[in-house]
Amino acid sequence: MATNILSTANPFLLPSSSSSPSSSPSLSSATLTHVHHHIKCSVKRQLTLCKAVNQTALPTLTKRDLSISFFTSFVLSLAGKGCLDANAAILEADDDLELLEKVKKDRKKRLEKQGVISSSTKETGYLQDVVYKLSEVGQAIENNDLSTAGSVFGRGKDTDWVQKANIALNKLSSSPEEKSEADTFSSSIASLISSVSQKDVESSKLAFVSSASAFEKWTSLTGLVAQLKGL
Known part of the structure; x- marks a missing residue:
């Protein structure tokens, strides 16, 4: 098991020179400096990438932009409501005219009927x-x-x-x-x-x-x- 763990370890953690079987492995100062620099650069690149993505996906909106957007939506909503009210008024007027015509026709028929009955x-x-x-x-x-x-x-x-x-x-x-x-x-x-x-x-x-x-x-x-x- 120990052999398998060692065989999959990161190679840059091992010393570059061979050591004798009897001595413990150690890391040189240069190796530690190299590892530290590698980790620092990797983290810095990731932070830079995240910042660029955030700036692209979420543009900054000022108070003036929000005010203009709200005012435009409000005006459009009023315009739409005005059109609906106008259409409703036209339909209502048409219904009233049809109802008035029907009432007139019914009244005319009743009068004609009463005239026929009265003369009969x-x-x-x-x-x-x-x-x-x-x-x-x-x-x-x-x-x-x-x-x-x-x-x-x-x-x-x-x-x-x-x-x-x-x-x-x-x-x-x-x-x-x-x-x-x-x-x-x-x-x-x-x-x-x-x-x-x-x-x-x-x-x-x-x-x-x-x-x-x-x-x-x-x-x-x-x-x-x-x-x-x-x-």
Whole structure:
């Protein structure tokens, strides 16, 4: 083991001249001076290199440099915020205009609808008769008295009040939703008449609920619900 340690030792630590096996190895003054000088130069070169790297990687910033950088960032942030505020204001103005246009259109439609309803007193009377007739049919079906319900319909779908009801619904329906409910009422009342004529209590009840619901929805859409009694 001792042989291995000695064989890997730094050569400049060994004396230059051979020594006898019986004498202890010693270092001369010149050798010590050389080693000391070598270590000192090595340390000095490392310190110089570290200083150069630090000076290159981390430039010195003065207070004036920091102030200019902060002021520039602040101005840019204000400019960006101003652009965002301006864009937001434009979008908000567009939304307001669209909302105003929609309100105007809706108001115009309501006024037109009110004008049509006001000039359609005859059709309004037809619809008021529907409310009364449906009330009679509903009471009769609730009592399982389909004979009385059948007498209200008279000639079935050709009875006078049923035909007038369909005429009024078609005339006063303007929007797709109103027309859809008018069609639902027409088909439901036809099913109700058929069920009553066949003495089918359960089917009559279902058809009556469908007819009454469609009529009520239609009057709500058209604004006639407030003008008809019994709803």
